[in-house]
Amino acid sequence: MSIALAIAVVTIIGIAGAAILVVAAKFMAVEEDERIGLVTAELPAANCGACGYAGCADYAKAVVEDGAPVNKCVPGGQKAADAVAAVMGVEAGSSTPHHAVVMCQGTNDNCKTKFEYHGMPTCSAAAGYYGGPSACQYGCLGYGDCVTVCKFDAIKVVNGLSVVDPEKCTGCGACAEVCPKNIISVLPVGKMAEVRCQNKDKGAQAMKVCAVSCIGCTKCVKTCQHEAISFENNLATIIPEKCVGCGECVAVCPKHAIVMAE
DSSP states (O other): OHHHHHHHHHHHHHHHHHHHHHHHHHHHOOOOOHHHHHHHHHSOOOOOOTTSSSSHHHHHHHHHHHOOOTTOOTTTHHHHHHHHHHHHTSOOOOOOOEEEEEOOOOOTTTBOBSSOOOSOSSHHHHHTTTTOSBSSTTSOOOSOHHHHHOTTOOEEEETTEEEEOTTTOOOOOHHHHHOTTOOEEEEESSSEEEEOOOOOSOHHHHHHHBTTOOOOOOHHHHHOTTOOEEEETTEEEEOTTTOOOOOHHHHHOTTOOEEEEO
8 A cells, every 4th residue: 555655646746747847848938039940941051160150050040139140151152141131131242152272282193292101091190190191291181081071072082182173162161170281271252363282391392292382483473463462481372352363373383383263
């Protein structure tokens, strides 16, 4: 009899506790603005963080509750900006498309190696072993960490070098974040020159390790009439905001380290 009574008491307490929790949940619940869900639905669910927020849901919440700009979704581009703006009842504004660019041309044919690497086949692991097997300490290691994180199948390793497919790239920047050599940049889409090299060694050393490295001759800097090329640490760098895509720097580069992006 005592066992049955104990069971009954425990059951009653359990039911009462559940009822209290249900009532408390209803009274303490914070109603979420339904627009958060609507905005989230218009985003590509990449959760890449290119907008500056933790993910699509976090960005949607910031748009609705904090008035964050509606055109910060890089993968979604103008289409997502227009859709989110429609939900919020505001103007979308322009959204400049971006894409990832591997600032290196160190293929197996162009760049030498300093040793054979037999460790874990990832860029992060290889970089931790004397900087990796590439003779160029600044170059692509070619093990595809960027390929692994890309959710859009927009990057492949070809002949030892990561190559971006501009038709598939959304400019989310996930590949740039994971690259241990920091040689992937996210740049505005458009006709402009790009120095596809990150080698900061002096010219003589740079030429020893890669056939298409920047050698710091500054011919491109002297040729550019728009002051669109800076030069620091033995390396030329294009300033996207100033480049007009004339291609004069491409023509004078003796090592073909500068290419014209379309």
